Amino acid sequence: MGKFSKKLQKLYDTAPKVDTAVLVSIIRQGQSEIETQEHLDELAFLTETLGAKTVYRFTQKMEKPDIKTFIGSGKLEEIQSYIEHFEVDMVIFDDDLSPSQMRNLENELKIKIYDRSLLILDIFLNRAQTAQAKTQVELARFQYLLPRLTRMWTHLERQRGGTSTRGGAGEKEIETDKRDIRNKISLLKEKLRDIEKQGLTQRKGRKGIVRVALVGYTNVGKSTLMNLITKTDILAENKLFATVDSTVRKVVLENVPFLLSDTVGFIRKLPTHLIESFKSTLDEIREADLLIHVVDISHPNFEDHIAVVTQTLQEIKAGDKPILLVFNKIDLVEQMPDEEGIMNMTELELEESNYLDFPSLSDAYEKKTGIKPVFMAASSGLHVEEFRHALVQEVKKAHKKIYPHYLENEVVDWEMKDLE
Ligand SMILES: Nc1nc2c(ncn2[C@@H]2O[C@H](COP(=O)(O)OP(=O)(O)OP(=O)(O)O)[C@@H](O)[C@H]2O)c(=O)[nH]1
Ligand SMILES: [Mg+2]
Numbered sequence: 492m493g494k495f496s497k498k499l500q501k502l503y504d505t506a507p508k509v510d511t512a513v514l515v516s517i518i519r520q521g522q523s524e525i526e527t528q529e530h531l532d533e534l535a536f537l538t539e540t541l542g543a544k545t546v547y548r549f550t551q552k553m554e555k556p557d558i559k560t561f562i563g564s565g566k567l568e569e570i571q572s573y574i575e576h577f578e579v580d581m582v583i584f585d586d587d588l589s590p591s592q593m594r595n596l597e598n599e600l601k602i603k604i605y606d607r608s609l610l611i612l613d614i615f616l617n618r619a620q621t622a623q624a625k626t627q628v629e630l631a632r633f634q635y636l637l638p639r640l641t642r643m644w645t646h647l648e649r650q651r652g653g654t655s656t657r658g659g660a661g662e663k664e665i666e667t668d669k670r671d672i673r674n675k676i677s678l679l680k681e682k683l684r685d686i687e688k689q690g691l692t693q694r695k696g697r698k699g700i701v702r703v704a705l706v707g708y709t710n711v712g713k714s715t716l717m718n719l720i721t722k723t724d725i726l727a728e729n730k731l732f733a734t735v736d737s738t739v740r741k742v743v744l745e746n747v748p749f750l751l752s753d754t755v756g757f758i759r760k761l762p763t764h765l766i767e768s769f770k771s772t773l774d775e776i777r778e779a780d781l782l783i784h785v786v787d788i789s790h791p792n793f794e795d796h797i798a799v800v801t802q803t804l805q806e807i808k809a810g811d812k813p814i815l816l817v818f819n820k821i822d823l824v825e826q827m828p829d830e831e832g833i834m835n836m837t838e839l840e841l842e843e844s845n846y847l848d849f850p851s852l853s854d855a856y857e858k859k860t861g862i863k864p865v866f867m868a869a870s871s872g873l874h875v876e877e878f879r880h881a882l883v884q885e886v887k888k889a890h891k892k893i894y895p896h897y898l899e900n901e902v903v904d905w906e907m908k909d910l911e
Contacts, residue, residue, distance in 0.1 A: 510543060510544060510580045511543065511544050511545075511546045511577070511578075511579050511580050511581075512538050512543045512544065512545050512546065512579065512580065512581045512582070512583050512605075513545070513546060513547045513548070513549060513570065513573065513574060513579050513581075513582055513583070514531055514534050514535060514538065514545055514547070514548045514549065514583050514584075514585065515548075515549045515550075515551075515561075515562060515570065515582060515583065515584050515585065516530060516531055516534070516548070516549075516550050516584070516585040516586075517550070517551050517552070517553040517556060517561075517562065517585075517586070518550050518551065518552045518553070519553070519554070519555075520554055527550055528548075529791065529792055530585060530759075531548050531550075531585065533758075533759070534583065534585050534607075535548075536710075536731055537610055537611070537614065537731055538583055538610070539730075540614050540730045540731045540732065541610060541613055541614055541617075542617075543580070543581065546577060546579060547573060547577075547579075549562075549566060549569065549570055549573075551563060551566045556586070556592075558592075559591070559592065559595050560592060560595050560596055560599065561584065561586070561588055561592045561596065567596075567599055567600075570582065570600065571599065571600055574600060574602060579602065580602060580603065581602055581603040581604070581605055582596070582600055582602060582603070582604050582605070583605040583606075583610060584604070584605065584606045584607065585607060585760075586606065586607055586760070587606045587607050587608050588604070588606040590638040590639045593606065593639055594639070607760055608635055608765065609635065611732075611758070611761070611765060612628065612631060612632045612635060612765065613632075614731065614732050615628040615631075615732060615735050615765075616628050616629070616632060618732055618733065618734075618735045619735045619736065620735070620736050621736040622686060623683070623686045623687075623690065623736070624735050624736040626679055626682050626683045626686060627683060627769060628735070629679055630676065630679040630680065630683060631765055633672050633675055633676050633679065634676060636672065637669065637672050637673070637676070640665060640668055640669055640672065690774075699894070700741075700748060700749060700750055701748075701749040701750070701780050701781065701886050701889045701890045701893065702749065702750045702752070702775075702778060702779045702780050702781075703749050703750065703751050703752070703779055703780065703781045703782070703783060703882070703886065703889075704751075704752045704754055704775050704776045704779035704781075704782055704783070705717055705751065705752065705753050705754060705782075705783045705785060706754055706757070706776055706782050706783070706784050706785070706800060706804065707756060707757070707784055707785035707786060707787075707796075707800055708756055708757055708758065708786070708787065708790075708796035708797075708799060708800055709731045709732050709733075709755075709756025709757065709758050710729065710730070710731050710733070710756060710787065711756070711785045711786055711787040711790075711796070711819055711820075712727070712785055712787060712819040712820060712869045712870065713734065713753055713754070713756065713785045714726065714727035714733060714734050714753050715727045715819075715869040715870050716783070716785060716817065716819065716869040716878075717738070717740070717751065717753040719869050719872060719875060720742060720744075720751060720879070720882075721740040721742055721751060731756070731758070732755065732756060732758075733756075734753055734754070734755055734756065735755050736755075737752050737753060737754045737755065737775045738752060738753045739751070739752040739775065740752075744879055744882065744883050744886075745879075745883050747883055747886055747887060747890070749886045749890075752775045752779070754773070754775055754776055755769060755773075757799055757800050757803045758799070759795070759796075759799045761803065766803070766806065766807065773807050773809075776804070776807065776809050777807060777808060777809045779809070779812060780812070780813075780889040780892075780893055781812065781813050781814075781815065781885050781886065781889045782804070782809070782812050782813070782814045782815070783814075783815050783817055783882070784797070784800060784814050784815070784816050784817065785817045785819050785869075786816065786817065786818050786819060787819055787820050788818040788819065788820055788821055788823075788824055788847065788866070789820040789821075789823035789824050797816075813860075813861070813862065813885065813888070813889065814860045814862065815860075815862050815864075815865070815881060815882065815885050816856050816860055816862070816864035816865070817864065817865045817867060817878065818849075818852070818864055818865065818866045818867070819867060819868065819869050820868055820869075820870075821849075821866050821867060821868050821873065821874070822868040822870070822871060822873060824847050825844075825845070825846050825847070826846060826847060826848075826849055827846040827847060827848040827849070828846070849866055852864070853866070862881075862885060863881065865877050865878045865881050
């Protein structure tokens, strides 16, 4: 690290320590108030994951964002007087900002500005554990920061005790910092290539065994399910992006061996360059023979989440794999009562109920995926037997498809006969 200036190191170390935040989102045409609030709920959860507290939410109806300051000048003034009055530490935007928007906003508001990418990058940075994930996130973060360096520079100036946000840093010093970052970027790229080479050899060694990957929106219970099935201890917690690395375990169920990997969760508006930076982690998904798509059925937007995951899978070219859909957290929802139960309800009760109709959901998604979904609760193990059974069936199918002439393993062969 000695090669890089102290300034840069400091800039890098001190980014995420903040307390209170206000959230800002624009409401686009055709977007409902409820939808906007739900998106802001998610942004507040992300903010909490970063370690900050949301104190207020600002919204503004706009056809398209202002090119200079993203939001309009009236709204900007409103935010300004709020943050001054309540001494807020940061402003978080639900979208990405251009370097100049970020700079302009910072000049106006004079506090730390986060956009969606920077927020997610900082969360990833806090959570990455393996060398590969760490390197990937560091790289993505530096690439994102490079064009925004003047902005970070002004932060540094203020931290040193000055209050001016303009004209503080000399052009020369900014250039030095930029050069440092560029060097760092090429070193990280090199490091990543080395790590990836190792990963490739490891993955090559896994031929001959079916590979299954857990995928899904963030915080749905993928790691909990992985733990339940493999009895290992992977960090599972009620925070977004608890898992940033992928973990692979060998599992044997009913004498059928396969590899199971836990992966980073998806989220709406996951910045494309971030997806790219996780390419090698996502290879686990791309190279899988079967995907277990875990859904948090207790989330009011679970169907949107399914759509986001489906779309992201397509973007990373893993859209045509067999999918076993798992509706998780059923302990948190109420099932639709049977016919008699419904008869006994008043019309108002029926209208206000948010019962979920499992059989219809099951049919609808079975039509889409060709595989009957499983309804379960991973944290308590409810219906884990159904899940295991469904998983084994699909692993066997995958095995037969990839290795049609595979006969050495008598156990598997015997199990297959049993199936038919
Ligand atoms: N009530 C309930 N909570 C669950 C269930 N499964 C998981 N959880 C909780 O949901 C939270 C998220 O679980 P994780 O397993 O970390 O979710 P994940 O999908 O791995 O999340 P990321 O790694 O952040 O993408 C944790 O607090 C779990 O305890 C369930 O079936 N019911
Ligand atoms: Mg996880």
